[in-house]
Amino acid sequence: MNSDELTTTVWELDQDEFPADEPIEEQARFLLRYAILAPSSHNSQPWQFTIDEDRIQIFADETRWLEVADHDKRELHLSLGCAIENFCIAAEHFGFDYRIQYHDSGETDSIAVVTLHSDGNQSSDRPRGLFKQITERYTSHALFEDRSLPQPTRDTLHQSILEDVVSLYLIDEPGLKRSIGELQAEADQIQMNNSEYRKELGYWVGIGALGQSWLMARIAQSVVTHFDLGDRESQKNSELVRSAPIIGLLVTSTDDPPARVKAGQAYERLALAASADDLVTHPMSQILEIPEKRERLGTQVGITDGISQHLFRLGYTDESQDHTPRWPLERFLSTQL
CATH class of the missing domain: 3.40.109.10 (NADH Oxidase)
Structure with a gap:
């Protein structure tokens, strides 16, 4: 698959394919396939990742920054946060603990570094069942039903x-x-x-x-x-x-x-x-x-x-909606394994 090709096949993830017996770099690469399903402004996917053993650096890809609409990079940073959250939820699901270091990023610095630990003892205050929703969630532009939230x-x-x-x-x-x-x-x-x-x-x-x-x-x-x-x-x-x-x-x-x-x-x-x-x-x-x-x-x-x-x-909506396409993960890895 061409790394510049938009596709919906990236949503077809099978958790049973997690490379449990492979080095942690390959496991991190698998987890990043969930990260790129995050929403982003105009579906620009303004992120870049590097993997160095158990350390995953997340950078802003400024070639995908919406310079007119997002003049102060607020939406760019929000988009990166969405991707980081998907990565962390997936990491928890597959038994990892992790630590996040946030950076007040300049042009060449990473915005955050996530370090994985395989002991799996980290407790989470997240609501249950979020991992499954990574591949189910979608954005709707339809009118919503006249129905209040309980x-x-x-x-x-x-x-x-x-x-x-x-x-x-x-x-x-x-x-x-x-x-x-x-x-x-x-x-x-x-x-x-x-x-x-x-x-x-x-x-x-x-x-x-x-x-x-x-x-x-x-x-x-x-x-x-x-x-x-x-x-x-x-x-x-x-x-x-x-x-x-x-x-x-x-x-x-x-x-x-x-x-x-x-x-x-x-x-x-x-x-x-x-x-x-x-x-x-x-x-x-x-x-x-x-x-x-x-x-x-x-x-x-x-x-x-x-x-x-x-x-x-x-x-709430009864509208059926397909997922928007994504560029494959390879487009966003600055080094290949």
């Missing part, structure tokens, strides 16, 4: 947040959701009025990262790049926000790369826990991509001491 489900979502620097807000008050929907519409209008933003979005659409066929992707790229779809997108996304039973917001106490990475880990853990309860999630990033809108969101939600990092919808 309290036990809400409790599980809150219990999924294990990081001291991360807080979760679950918003279901209609007036507040309406206000957030209005902010979403304003943010969509601003972004879609920016030709550079449309060009960047069009690139990822055009190469098939969002799962469309080659022909449909190229048509969609042309439409996105050359036409201002602000009215359509703002109306559609505002309705998605208002109609969702829950809007989730992750907030961190600081705004440095390690805090953002931890917020990404928290989101992926929450998304997997939601999937286990037949819920789906849908990130809504546009508000947070515009500093003034991000600040207004924090004010509306009542955040007095923290930074909004990740906004998303939560709900």
